[in-house]
Amino acid sequence: xxxxxxxxxxxxxxxxxxxxxxxxxxxxxxxxxxxxxxxxxxxxxxxxxxxxxxxxxxxxxxxxxxxxxxxxxxxxxxxxxxxxxxxxxxxxxxxxxxxxxxxxxxxxxxxxxxxxxxxxxxxxxxxxxxxxxxxxxxxxxxxxxxxxxxxxxxxxxxxxxxxxxxxxxxxxxxxxxxxxxxxxxxxxxxxxxxxxxxxxxxxxxxxxxxxxxxxxxxxxxxxxxxxxxxxxxxxxxxxxxxxxxxxxxxxxxxxxx
Amino acid sequence: xxxxxxxxxxxxxxxxxxxxxxxxxxxxxxxxxxxxxxxxxxxxxxxxxxxxxxxxxxxxxxxxxxxxxxxxxxxxxxxxxxxxxxxxxxxxxxxxxxxxxxxxxxxxxxxxxxxxxxxxxxxxxxxxxxxxxxxxxxxxxxxxxxxxxxxxxxxxxxxxxxxxxxxxxxxxxxxxxxxxxxxxxxxxxxxxxxxxxxxxxxxxxxxxxxxxxxxxxxxxxxxxxxxxxxxxxxxxxxxxxxxxxxxxxxxxxxxxx
Numbered sequence: 001x002x003x004x005x006x007x008x009x010x011x012x013x014x015x016x017x018x019x020x021x022x023x024x025x026x027x028x029x030x031x032x033x034x035x036x037x038x039x040x041x042x043x044x045x046x047x048x049x050x051x052x053x054x055x056x057x058x059x060x061x062x063x064x065x066x067x068x069x070x071x072x073x074x075x076x077x078x079x080x081x082x083x084x085x086x087x088x089x090x091x092x093x094x095x096x097x098x099x100x101x102x103x104x105x106x107x108x109x110x111x112x113x114x115x116x117x118x119x120x121x122x123x124x125x126x127x128x129x130x131x132x133x134x135x136x137x138x139x140x141x142x143x144x145x146x147x148x149x150x151x152x153x154x155x156x157x158x159x160x161x162x163x164x165x166x167x168x169x170x171x172x173x174x175x176x177x178x179x180x181x182x183x184x185x186x187x188x189x190x191x192x193x194x195x196x197x198x199x200x201x202x203x204x205x206x207x208x209x210x211x212x213x214x215x216x217x218x219x220x221x222x223x224x225x226x227x228x229x230x231x232x233x234x235x236x237x238x239x240x241x242x243x244x245x246x247x248x249x250x251x252x253x254x255x256x257x
Numbered sequence: 258x259x260x261x262x263x264x265x266x267x268x269x270x271x272x273x274x275x276x277x278x279x280x281x282x283x284x285x286x287x288x289x290x291x292x293x294x295x296x297x298x299x300x301x302x303x304x305x306x307x308x309x310x311x312x313x314x315x316x317x318x319x320x321x322x323x324x325x326x327x328x329x330x331x332x333x334x335x336x337x338x339x340x341x342x343x344x345x346x347x348x349x350x351x352x353x354x355x356x357x358x359x360x361x362x363x364x365x366x367x368x369x370x371x372x373x374x375x376x377x378x379x380x381x382x383x384x385x386x387x388x389x390x391x392x393x394x395x396x397x398x399x400x401x402x403x404x405x406x407x408x409x410x411x412x413x414x415x416x417x418x419x420x421x422x423x424x425x426x427x428x429x430x431x432x433x434x435x436x437x438x439x440x441x442x443x444x445x446x447x448x449x450x451x452x453x454x455x456x457x458x459x460x461x462x463x464x465x466x467x468x469x470x471x472x473x474x475x476x477x478x479x480x481x482x483x484x485x486x487x488x489x490x491x492x493x494x495x496x497x498x499x500x501x502x503x504x505x506x507x508x509x510x511x512x513x514x
Binding site: 019020021022056058061062063064083085086087088089090118120122168172175176252254 | 279318343345346429432
């Protein structure tokens with residue numbers, strides 16, 4: 001495989017318009033029909049996998065860079081993206097990263113290249129419907145896969161710890177911010193939203209109290225409308241109150257269930 | 258005031274052994290007898306105040322640097338320190354920081370000095386008993402004060418937003434990790450621990466359910482011992498189960514009250 005000019009320019013001159021001490025990694029969770037998965041990339045030229053990430057341009061904000069990285073990878077706009085932790089305790093990143101570069105790039109690189117430096121990694125997570133996206137590959141990742149979160153192999157760097165922290169943050173977030181928009185149909189049934197929460201939390205919820213609580217917070221509205229799913233089966237439909245949902249996202253809630 | 262040699266060396270050569278793109282700021286909350294305060298420093302030579310912070314040595318871990326900065330400032334060891342957010346959306350930090358340096362330092366500095374660069378700031382918070390510490394001043398801070406969190410003036414940079422985020426994180430933490438160790442006497446009464454939680458959360462708690470919950474999580478133990486506080490008044494004493502407390506700190510809890 002030949003290194004394209006653009007990549008070579010990034011390797012040689014990227015430090016001029018990107019920060020060198022700080023990078024971003026994205027833990028992209030995917031939910032669809034009772035399954036919670038996470039996006040893992042097989043690194044090019046290396047025997048190992050990791051979460052996708054990227055560098056921050058000197059004229060970008062941190063949040064702006066994370067959104068761009070996520071959008072480049074998923075083609076999705078306006079994803080709810082949550083910063084959850086900055087990783088800076090691994091002192092051996094330089095060595096790891098060195099191994100991680102494709103041989104062809106390594107051969108053309110001096111050891112003091114900016115990409116070999118130890119960096120602090122700001123971790124963001126997102127939660128999307130994995131059935132709706134097509135993931136883009138690039139020079140650094142030869143392949144991507146959605147893996148079940150209960151079936152993750154050893155990853156490069158500190159990325160297994162990163163997954164643990166992201167999952168804890170996602171689960172804690174559920175108690176303080178609503179989730180579900182873009183993951184459920186616009187009009188959904190109680191079993192559908194309960195399944196979403198139960199899958200993420202990996203535990204059973206009280207099927208009476210939980211919807212009551214969402215309705216008392218006014219995030220979810222019961223519609224005067226049913227879905228026919230079979231003989232004698234027509235559960236009521238619900239939807240999110242988008243305005244109240246966004247307010248809760250911004251201001252936080254205490255969800256006790 | 259004369260700039261000491263050590264400071265001048267830091268200004269001129271600090272970038273060699275410190276990261277230049279990333280710094281740390283510490284929001285140090287102080288609790289004592291129903292009061293929740295925060296430590297604010299008056300910057301030397303500038304009309305403004307901010308949280309104390311510091312730079313990360315190239316041989317330090319992120320957590321190690323935060324502990325050192327906190328210890329240098331408070332002389333306290335083994336404080337529970339929580340990373341809560343990394344700030345990187347303010348694009349004008351360079352300009353702000355420029356204004357913030359003492360004139361005498363500015364006069365001796367070229368505009369491309371490393372201290373003038375835009376940085377990403379990793380925010381940590383701590384919660385200590387403010388009656389037990391003496392805060393150290395230094396070249397960059399001429400004075401420190403513990404201010405009530407409901408009475409905070411406009412601060413430099415994005416530090417008012419930083420306080421909001423730290424306070425939200427502290428309040429959310431209460432639902433997922435225990436607090437109180439080092440803030441209460443070794444043996445405390447129910448009114449004392451309830452007051453601590455109510456002060457931090459800024460709301461009234463259910464006085465029956467709340468202690469029950471802490472005991473069901475086995476974090477708190479009721480002692481067969483009372484404290485005499487007056488005629489006919491002798492409330493039972495409680496203490497933390499240190500082992501269970503540390504386990505809960507590490508593994509997380511769901512505290513519903």
